[in-house]
Amino acid sequence: MTLIFLAFTVALAPPTDLKAYDAPDDGGGTINIEWQLSPDDAVLTNYEIYRSDNGVDFEKINFIGNGKNFIQDETEDNKQYYYKVAAVQDTIRAFSGISTPVKSSAQWIDRNKLNIFIALAIFGFIILYYIYHARKGKELYIRKIAGLQAIDDAVGRATEMGKPILYTTGIGYIEDIATIASLNIIGEVAKKCAQYNTRFINPHSDPIVYTVAREIVKEAYSSVGRPDAFDPDSVYFVTDSQFAYAAAVDGIMVREKPATNFLIGWFRAESLIMAETGASTGAIQIAGTDQVSQLPFFVTACDFTLIGEELYAASAYISKEPLLMGGIKGEDFSKLIIGIALIAASIIGLLTKFPVLNLFK
Amino acid sequence: MKFVERMLKIDRRIIYLILAIVVILPMLFNVPLRVRVMEPVQKLFNAVEAIPPNKAMIINFEYDPRDVPELQPMALSILRHAFTRRIKILVLSLYVQPLGMAQSALTQITEEFNKNAKTNADSILYGRDYVFLGWQPPPLVPILGMGESIANVYKTDYYGNKTDTLPLMKRIKNYRNVGLLVSLSSSDVPRWWIEYAQNRFGLKVGAGVTAVSGSEFYSYLQTGQFSGLMVGMKGAAEYEEMIASELHIKARRKASESLPSLTYAHLVMIAFIIIGNIGYFIKGRKK
């Protein structure tokens, strides 16, 4: 009898050197448990994890498939726990030793994220430094950006043809940087429309973007001394449903036949639906977005496309605000640093064993 | 010259019309197009073949009517494959909408097999050869819970039978008795199976996804987290090709029948691009 019992207990080798420790860089409430696989791992049903708060009476709290040697346990902070792990084959269990007592706790800093904040510090400093310089009235050069030269002619053309101008900021929210960049450009376009007395159509798919745009356009009209010319119905909300919005904009394009369509902001699949419809009406189209997935379609269907960062550059450039221009110089310097970092890291990566990739987790 | 001019500005409606014709016509004649099977689908087929006799396969239906054209053919092929090889099947969804898709696929294929079954042995019986577990919210509960006990997560099946009374469920206790899970989805769900079921219980996972979402999933195949992958109608067609050539099943091949439409659509686009360029070059020379 005892022999058989013994036979069973020795039949299965237990998992060895069990480690239980507080999960690092987390908000507490978690303990990591690690062990060396049982030599019989292949034949196991699974591993069972047992927990105790006094080191004597354990209760099964979790289990994990064989081949695995790590699990996390949800715990109460600052309460002591003991762990042990059993290798299980059907009804047979072989227990590991009991872990040293361990408490879970919350950390104040997530070290894995530090690199992000170092990067933020570096780039942030550079950009702000150049903005500060620009404030001191240093003249800054920015190369020509095709789409921008086009804007003036576009409005002029519309005036001659006596046709309106359509401007859509896409389906982004107010916190999307592309939307904000677009809102910088919309003001300038509206100003020109006000000067030339060209009709301005601006449908929206987000109520907040609509509210802000309305203010900006209104401001643009009064800034050139024609507040009376502002038509409150020229800036309006349509719907927040992606394709319903596209359907509505398509409708405007074919009915109002704008001379120029501005498709500048944050776009998804509706980008080509609008761009191609606009092209079919013979309008000049100026597009711009930072959505890489949509750029191919704008580039094919539109006359001018502000690609990615060009959009932001444009929004700074067009306003001629030295402060905004300063930012661009800062971005350029940051690019140099990224380039250098890439090359340096590659040299290290190629010549040494140093795990350079871990710096960029 | 006149002709060249025309080559340069063909009315878009003509393009649309021709495109519509070449897409619709093949749909009326349903002539399947043969394809060479690419690695991702070959892998999935092999993964199904490799399921040991004592283990079952889980099919996770996770698509709504919108994705039927792309994903339903995959479902049918997988079911046909499994039933021919006598692989036991568990069917489930994490959300409620796809249940309808699953039901219709199961009815169609089981009838198809039982139509020409003579003995009880070679027919497909509910509870013995397959079980429709149905739906058990929230999604993470079944994904994790089935690692310990499937019957505990799905106390009753889709039809309300007590799960543990079904003969098949007496043998299939948890993921350890599951050789492969195939997730047919247009959303993120295949990723969840990897993140939770695979990372924790080493469950083998394969997937069938729509062409729109396809590109996001290839990397999981490269890293080996997916045992195989079908993308869009082409992927579905390749699987149909496999069961036709390897298992000699004579059945409708809906995806393969859509391939001609797909192909001709591409060819029409290419043709018009070429026409446009020819016109452009001739005109260029004239100047």
Next chain:
Amino acid sequence: MKRTLPLILVFIVGIMGIIPFLIPHPAVQKTDDFFRNDIMKIVAAFALVLGLGSLIRVHFDKIKRHRENWQYSWVLLLTFAVTSIIGLFGGVAGTGPLPTHISTFHFDIQSIYLNVEVPLGSTMFALLAFLMASAAYRAFRARSPEATLLLLSAFVVMIGILPFGDQISHRLPSFAQWIMDVPNVAAQRGILLGVALGMLATALKILLGIERNWLGGGGE
């Protein structure tokens, strides 16, 4: 006041948005949670009223002045009213006080969504098949080296992913995939790096109140 108060707010709230990334401690995470899941959601929900206000005003105005196509504004306003009423009083699952079915015919909000909005949406989406064709025909002309490259790579990939491309050469599909994996990724990365820096710069300018365009006009 009218401009400074909002600017100060943006700065503070912006910082509140940043730190939860660095600090896992519950003290921080819980506040962030409340901010994101309660305050943000609710404030955003209220905004819809502004939009709908505009929508309704514009269309009533159209009807009043008999602007071009004013009849269709009735269609819009009516479908809007009906859907809202069914949705608000019929309940999400059709379990509200308002009855949402006549014998076996259900017209609860979900059926409306599935049978009206979904078909309309997926058809608009499907239009792209046609629009891509006309766009490609018009734009893919070998005018310049750039345009030629655009055209060629589109070509290779279009043929390469087809069964028939494989019949031309077994190499073609893998070449198409290579274009997707190497030059395509290089282009995307390059653009993304620029975009990221642009975003960062703009974000900082907004938080620090250097870029205050969004305030629009009115009151110092």
Next chain:
Amino acid sequence: MNISFDPWVWIGALLTLAIFSFLYRDNPFYKVAEHIFVGVSNGYAVTFYYHNILVPTLFNPLFRGRLILIIPFIIGALYFTRFIPKISWLVRIPIGILMGYGIGASIPATIQAYIIKQVQGTILTPYNFQRWHAGSTGIIWSAILFLGVICVVSYFYFSREQKGILKVTSRIGIFFVMIGFGAAFGYTVMARVSLLIGRLQFILGTWLGVIK
């Protein structure tokens, strides 16, 4: 030929055709469909915002005495000041809060996803070479990728005229961009045509029943 008798199928089919008719030219059917689309989508939005956000996250907890929720309620209400000229500037407060938080949160996310991750994937190291599963050619591909990224970035260098070396690199950069765009365009065709086939199967199959 067994045509459907489900009214919803008919509605869906007619709307589908109305949208497709737009490809020929703008017409009354499309106009109706378009206006229905906008109307219904807004109606659905109202329902969704009310039943799935305001009721569960604001009203219910508030009436259960979670008074802190009065704060977002008031902030949200500030939107309406837009209609009261005297205090209309208050609308900037809810807008500022949404925008500020969104932008703040986006900063670390952007740096991680768009800068650090991209740089990591580009660095030339043995590990990145294997990632291609392309054997010995992996190193060449990584090298091309590396070159491409540097050149594309140089195209976005605004504060110097594109002369000399910068002219060369930015030209190469734009070549990469064009190849990438072309490929992405070509790759998308299949997905879009699949969607079209889906709609046609609905028309010809579910509705008209001319195809099985």
